Amino acid sequence: MISETKPQRIITFGEILMRLSPPDKRLLGQSYQLDFFFGGTEANVAMALANWNEKVDHVSAVPDDFLGESSLKELNRLGVGNLYTQKNYHPLGLYFMEEGASLRSSQVIYNRLYSSFANIAWEDLKWEEILKDANIFYWTGITPGISENTYQGLKRALATAANLEIKITVDPTYRKNLWKYGRDSQVVLKEFISYSNVFIGGTNEINEILETNFDNGKDGFVKASKELMKIYPSIKKVFDKVRVSYGASIQRIYSRYWNGKRYFSTIEIEINPVIDRIGTGDAFVAGIIYTMDRYDEQSALNFANASCALKHTIVGDVNLARKEEIWKIANGQIEGRIKR
Numbered sequence: 024m025i026s027e028t029k030p031q032r033i034i035t036f037g038e039i040l041m042r043l044s045p046p047d048k049r050l051l052g053q054s055y056q057l058d059f060f061f062g063g064t065e066a067n068v069a070m071a072l073a074n075w076n077e078k079v080d081h082v083s084a085v086p087d088d089f090l091g092e093s094s095l096k097e098l099n100r101l102g103v104g105n106l107y108t109q110k111n112y113h114p115l116g117l118y119f120m121e122e123g124a125s126l127r128s129s130q131v132i133y134n135r136l137y138s139s140f141a142n143i144a145w146e147d148l149k150w151e152e153i154l155k156d157a158n159i160f161y162w163t164g165i166t167p168g169i170s171e172n173t174y175q176g177l178k179r180a181l182a183t184a185a186n187l188e189i190k191i192t193v194d195p196t197y198r199k200n201l202w203k204y205g206r207d208s209q210v211v212l213k214e215f216i217s218y219s220n221v222f223i224g225g226t227n228e229i230n231e232i233l234e235t236n237f238d239n240g241k242d243g244f245v246k247a248s249k250e251l252m253k254i255y256p257s258i259k260k261v262f263d264k265v266r267v268s269y270g271a272s273i274q275r276i277y278s279r280y281w282n283g284k285r286y287f288s289t290i291e292i293e294i295n296p297v298i299d300r301i302g303t304g305d306a307f308v309a310g311i312i313y314t315m316d317r318y319d320e321q322s323a324l325n326f327a328n329a330s331c332a333l334k335h336t337i338v339g340d341v342n343l344a345r346k347e348e349i350w351k352i353a354n355g356q357i358e359g360r361i362k363r
Contacts, residue, residue, distance in 0.1 A: 027317060030078040031158040036180055037065025037166045038140035038173075039083050039094045040116045042301065042340055048122045061097040062340025063116070064163050064194070067302045071309035071330075071342040073102035080104040082153060082180075084143040090115050091139065101341070107153050113139040120301070123271030129300065136203065141169050145176035150183040159312060160184040164197030167211050171204050174211065181218040192221040194308055195228045209234075217255055221315070223308050225263035225279075239265075241279070241286065248281035259283060260315070262324070264307045264331055272296045274335060278307065278328035280320065287321055289328040292357065294335040306334035306342035310349070322353070329353035 040063040045054035062070075069081040081103050085091030087110040094115060095105045116135035123129035135141065154160060160180065167174040184191050195212060202208045212232055216222070226239045229247040233254065237247035248261040260282055267275040277291040310327030318326070329352035334342040 030076055031312075031316075032078045032080075032156055033069070033072055033159045033161065033312065034080050034082065034154055034157050034180075034184075035065040035069040035161045036082045036177060037063055037163060038116050038135065038138065038169065039063045039066050039081075039085055039098070040118055040135065041090070041094065042118055042120055044120045044122055048124045050121055051119070060339040060341075061094045062302060064165055064196075064305055065161065066098065066103075067305035067341050068161060068309045068312070069103045070098060070101045071306060072313060073098075074341075074343060075309075075313055075346050076102070077313065078104075080107060080153070082107045082148065084109040084111055084113075084139045086110065086115050086139045087112060101343075107148070109139075109143055109147065111139050111142055111144070113137060113142045115139060116141075122299070125270045125272050128271055133198075133200075135169065135201075138169075141172065143172050143176055145172050145179070148176050148179065150180050151187075154180070154184055154187055154189060157184070157187075157189050158316075159190045159192055161192045161194075161308070161312065162215070163194045164208075164212050164215075165201065167206075167215065168197050168201035168208060171206070174204075174206060177215065181215055185218045190221065191219045192223065192308075192312060193219040194223045194304070195232060196224065196304070217257065219255070220257055221260045221262070221311070222251065222255075222258050223262045223311060225265065229261075241288075244279060245281055245286055252283060262307075262311050262327070264304060264328070267291075271300070274300070276303075276328065276331055278324050278331070280324050282320060285320075287324050289325050290355075292328065292332040292352070294332055297335045299338050300335060302340040302342060303331050303334045305340075306344075307331035309342060313346075325353040326350065 042060045043057045069079045073079045116138035118133045121130045226247045237243040273295045275293045278289045280287040310330035314323035314326045333344045
């Protein structure tokens with residue numbers, strides 16, 4: 024077990040993005056201004072963990088201009104280190120989002136094909152130095168889909184982390200439309216997952232990787248997890264967040280976990296209304312990484328589920344909730360009364 028007061032050293036690798044959205048859930052054609060937030064899947068996890076006093080370094084590439092500098096300042100503000108983040112003369116990745124409400128779904132358009140991260144100089148990433156003394160390396164299926172450069176960078180990071188016996192945690196979620204540079208997403212993910220120890224994904228993700236058709240119920244999840252562990256024996260834990268949507272404004276979530284021998288699950292939490300859905304899965308991942316080596320398995324899963332739920336109420340890409348707030352939700356205090 025890791026002490027509550029002793030921070031873990033965690034390395035994340037991925038793109039920093041700027042999100043642009045019309046305010047007040049307006050359509051783009053209705054607005055003459057845009058709110059912006061810095062984020063990106065792996066960066067969101069890094070910032071949430073740093074906000075809980077973990078020692079986190081995020082490896083990326085940003086433009087050598089005021090936009091890149093501003094993005095790094097935002098990560099630094101929350102305590103994320105960027106010593107190993109490169110600067111180049113390509114633009115910062117962007118995405119535009121129209122936030123949904125009630126029956127209207129949110130819509131997202133990405134602009135990241137020629138971004139600074141896509142052009143990262145992977146040969147210059149000194150992974151032995153970056154990963155020295157790290158406890159956890161976190162990656163997602165998004166990063167290898169961006170470019171050959173990010174593929175090569177991640178491939179070497181995983182090999183190094185495995186050689187150093189660092190716990191490798193993966194969220195296999197990937198964006199199908201990103202894979203434009205010639206590699207096959209299934210081939211790459213199957214190769215890279217073989218390095219990993221903690222898998223944060225459910226039956227749908229396992230079916231994608233194994234080309235199976237397990238159902239999404241409890242028995243299907245357990246069977247899928249067993250099959251995943253059989254094919255990839257390095258994986259020791261499988262975590263999943265289950266979402267039930269009642270339009271864009273009402274969500275119910277619960278979480279489940281298979282440790283190779285036993286099944287765990289949480290209560291279902293309803294979020295009504297949803298303030299911001301972006302980054303909720305990242306909040307779940309951060310909750311798992313923070314708790315899985317510190318607390319008993321049920322408490323760890325409860326915290327991650329509560330972290331995800333609470334992020335739905337916070338504007339922006341990052342879960343800024345305090346640990347104390349999350350534990351209250353995890354322990355069933357969901358009345359939302361004013362704290363005085």
